[in-house]
Amino acid sequence: MLSLLRTVVVLFVSLASIAYAVHTVEIQGQDFVDSKTSKRLMIIGVDYQPGGQAGYKPQSGQDPLTNGTVCLRDAALLQRLGVNTIRVYNIDPSANHDDCASIFNAVGIYMILDVNSPLAGESLDRSDPSGSYNADYLTRTFGIVEAFKNFPNTLAFFAANEVMNDIPSSKENPPYIRAIQRDLKNYIAAHATRTIPVGYSAADVRPILNDTYNYFQCNIDGKTDLTRSDFIGLNSYSWCGAAATFQTAGYNDLVSMFQNSSLPIFFSEYGCNKPLGIPRVFNEVAALYGPQMTALSGGLVYEYSEEEADYGLVNINENATVTLKKDYDNLQDHYNKLNLTLLQSADPTATNAKAPECSSGLISDSGFSQNFTIPSPPDGVDDLIKNGIKNPNNGKLVDVTETAVPMAIYGSNGVEVKGLAIKILGNDDSNLPGGETTSANATSTGAAPSASATKKGAAGKLSADTGGLLAVALTCLLML
Structure with a gap:
């Protein structure tokens, strides 16, 4: 005994x-919803790719989610910022992500993961979609699924990102993107214990945006089919500067376009940095999460760390310390003003618009694809879907024991922020803005080092x- x-x-x-800080997420109509509480999940997020493309080093097993100490540092800052979701672009499917994914789970932050990378053979080539859509490429995308399917905070996968950015690139590519979505969904259905949404991240290029939306939301032959996007993200930079408004940024047009959407729409990137050289004020946050735009499901600010394009919220210094930018403070201030009751009280059952049947009549521009005959999987892919890829790297939740950030963090005022640590959430909560003013809490007399931005090139609620x-x-x- x-x-x-x-x-x-x-x-x-x-x-x-092991902390179980979030419930898995499902889709109902045009909303993401908590699978246990049925409350709407409004994405309050940041795009997360420290080091830019150069931070993706599969030859040495490095990507943004492989260093637990770095993820602990960034999770603490993102949690204080009020974030509940990150998007990660470039991931090595063979690397170990257990520490990072578990840390973000413990602090109530979901992950949206791209299955592609900038390296040759690891994404759909817009100039040669038929040649790049092959078994080797799909094997890699299935590896991303294997690596992240077991984490409850894996919110979704992006099958492709901005493959189409003008009329010429929209002629041949759309059917192949739908084919990749189908293959990913079939693999998830065969090898995961739950449904994980799959969608497309589109450039907010107005000449093709409505056609893109219609092409990916429709059902072929009027039936629910796996080639259809589960959601669409928009990389939108139309709100620029303090003088921009709901109308001048064209947000009113987006609301008209997506008001009765049959699937969730959100900003997969936003945060225009024009004019250059001054902190972003993020006035668009109040509009995006206000009563006029509840048809959209929030968005992800581009981006966490300062890279060559100057969109960062923080500077990551050469010694791994971090200095907050004024952009971080401004975004935090806007997040703290959000009406969380409004965001969480939306009724998903009120927005269950029916997806249209695919037809050429949905497409307004003659240059955009009107082909709804989706390519069959390449040779060997059906077998991969049935039997799984060889030697999959299956991620798993691990114990999160360290909470204190071990390196120095400096506010935008150059003064060190003392006592920074993650807060492991209980009750299966996701993170929300909590009124933090991180830079204002910096009280030490220690000065920040010169910023050297990277450049591109547990506790918890007991389960049953x-x-x-x-x-x-x-x-x-x-x-x-």
């Missing part, structure tokens, strides 16, 4: 030490299972 009790208690302690194990353990104690 004592041996049995020890086994049960050890198992209970092992499981209880662990609760059951505790009951068994207590029962065994009573029997002794």
Whole structure:
């Protein structure tokens, strides 16, 4: 009996030490919803790719989610910022992401993951879609699914990003993007324990935007088919400067276009940095999360770290310390003013518009693809989907024990922020803005180092299972 009790208690302690901070997310109509509470999830997010493209080094097993200490640092800053979602662009499917994914899970931050990279053979080539859509490419995308399917904070996958940015690139590519979405969904259905949404990140190019939206939201032959996007992200930079308005930025046009959408729409990138050289004020945040734009599901600010394009919220210094930019402070201030009751009280059942049937009549520009005959999977892919890829790298939640950030963090005022740490959330919560003013909390007299931005080139609510194990353990104690 004592041996049995020890086994049960050890198992209970092992499981209880892993934080389960978020519920998985599903899609209902045009909304992301919490699979347990059915509350709407409004994406309050940031694009996360420290080091830019140069930070992706599969030859040495490095990507933005492989260094747990770095992720701990950034998770603490993103949690204070009020973020509940990050987008990560370039990932090595063979690398270990357990520490980073578990840290972001513990602090209530979801992950939207791109399955492509900038390296040759690791994305759909817009100039040669038929040649680049092959078994080797799809094997890699399936590897991303294997690496992240077991994390509850894996919100979704992007099958492609800005493959189309003008009329010529929209002629041949759309059917192949739908084919990749289908293949990913079939693989997820065969090898994951839950449905994980798959969608497309589109450039907000107004001449092709409406056709892009119609092409990817429609159902072929009027039926629900797996080639259809589960959601669409927009990389939108139309709101520029303090003088921009809801009308001048064209947000009113977006609302008209997506008001009765049959799928979720959100900004997968936003945050215009024009004019250059001055901090972004982020006035568009109030509009994006205000009552006029509840048809959209929020957005992700581009981007966390300062790179060559000058969109960063923070500077990552050469010694791994971080200095906040005024952009971080301004965004935090706007997040703190959000009406969270409005964002969480949206009724997903009120927005269940029916997807249209695919037809050439949905497409307004004669140069945009009107071809709804989707390519069949390349040779060998059906077998991969049925039997799985060889030697998959399956990620798993691990214990999050360290909470204090070990390197110095400096506010935008150049003064060190003391005592920065992640806060492991209980009750299966996702993170929300909490009124933090990170730079204003900097009170040390230590000065920040010169910024050298990188350049491109646990506690927690017990689950039902662990609760059951505790009951068994207590029962065994009573029997002794």
